[in-house]
Amino acid sequence: MTDNTGGVRFQRGNFVVSDLERALVLYRDVLGMKLDFVKDSPDDSYSYPVFEIDRQATMRFAVLSTETQVRTMALTEIRGMDLPPVPHPRRSAIVLEIQDVDGVLRRARDAGFHVYEEERLVTHDGRVGREVGIVDDDDNLVVIYHIPAAAS
Numbered sequence: 001m002t003d004n005t006g007g008v009r010f011q012r013g014n015f016v017v018s019d020l021e022r023a024l025v026l027y028r029d030v031l032g033m034k035l036d037f038v039k040d041s042p043d044d045s046y047s048y049p050v051f052e053i054d055r056q057a058t059m060r061f062a063v064l065s066t067e068t069q070v071r072t073m074a075l076t077e078i079r080g081m082d083l084p085p086v087p088h089p090r091r092s093a094i095v096l097e098i099q100d101v102d103g104v105l106r107r108a109r110d111a112g113f114h115v116y117e118e119e120r121l122v123t124h125d126g127r128v129g130r131e132v133g134i135v136d137d138d139d140n141l142v143v144i145y146h147i148p149a150a151a152s
Helices: 020-030 101-110
Strands: 013-017 034-040 058-065 073-079 093-097 119-122 128-135 141-146
Touching (some): 020 058
Parallel strands (some): 013 073, 093 141
Antiparallel strands (some): 058 073, 128 141
């Protein structure tokens, strides 16, 4: 049961992809998310009108979790139609706090994903960390970051 009396509860983000197995290489194998399930979408799925998908196409989706957040990410695969290129500047991204930035970057590069140059992250309150963008095969952007705990 969902108690919505306190305002908004973020359920999950979603990226549209053309090849679910390839997308899972990034989101599951590289980033470390857990695959909860994969399901074919019904012919009357609400995704058709809201994503403006041709009803001749077929869809399936995967739902993923992190160690601390249940079913927080979805991937919707569209088969039977070409996905147009994502316009630039990109209009969306997911941002993930990652403990093992170097491991993720190594795995992403080894798997052939585009990895941007790392930047120094300075937060609004002066903490310093690292941030890096990674792009999946459908041009969806994932920004990873890590801010080390302050030395005691």
